[in-house]
Amino acid sequence: MLRRQQKSRAIAIDGRREAGFIARNPRESVALLVAACAVVWILINALFMQAGPHPAPLFSTRQGAAIVAPPAAMPSGGTVPVALPPSRNDPIAALIAPSKQLMAIQRALSDFGYGQIRPDGLYGPETRDAIMRFERQQKLPVTGQVSDRLVKALATMTGASLN
Numbered sequence: 420m421l422r423r424q425q426k427s428r429a430i431a432i433d434g435r436r437e438a439g440f441i442a443r444n445p446r447e448s449v450a451l452l453v454a455a456c457a458v459v460w461i462l463i464n465a466l467f468m469q470a471g472p473h474p475a476p477l478f479s480t481r482q483g484a485a486i487v488a489p490p491a492a493m494p495s496g497g498t499v500p501v502a503l504p505p506s507r508n509d510p511i512a513a514l515i516a517p518s519k520q521l522m523a524i525q526r527a528l529s530d531f532g533y534g535q536i537r538p539d540g541l542y543g544p545e546t547r548d549a550i551m552r553f554e555r556q557q558k559l560p561v562t563g564q565v566s567d568r569l570v571k572a573l574a575t576m577t578g579a580s581l582n
Contacts, residue, residue: 517541523581524565527573528553 441448517540525538525546533556534549547563554561557572574581 515541520570520582521546521565524570524573525549527577527581531576 519540521542522538522540525536525540528534528546528549529536529538531553533552534545536545536549542565550565550569551561551563553559553573554563554569559568559572570581
């Protein structure tokens with residue numbers, strides 16, 4: 420049985436050979452340099468240039484955690500942080516949140532027999548159909564949408580304000 424002895428070889432990087440790669444592939448070399456610079460810049464930005472926590476983190480550790488005020492808002496003698504109320508300037512949440520006026524309209528339409536509507540404050544197909552039935556019977560322009568005319572006509576019929 421023949422045994423071979425393997426000799427370990429040291430890996431040496433030949434500078435001339437690497438310079439030849441750059442000379443042979445200038446586009447790829449520039450692309451690699453630009454990509455490396457972009458990655459470094461993103462890391463520097465993320466690690467050192469951000470003032471505070473991200474406003475919408477991808478991985479939240481706690482749900483419903485109180486937002487703590489900055490040190491300037493703390494009481495002068497104490498070390499207890501002050502909880503700030505959550506922001507209410509969210510236009511999307513305002514669009515999809517249940518509306519009290521729409522709940523009153525749905526309740527009135529349901530009470531007067533214009534449909535089996537659950538008064539949840541959300542505009543859906545049942546609400547649209549009930550509004551259209553009401554508008555047809557009251558000889559209003561049939562739109563299926565909540566309008567000032569609809570609110571006034573329902574308020575007159577119920578005898579109460581729907582706001």
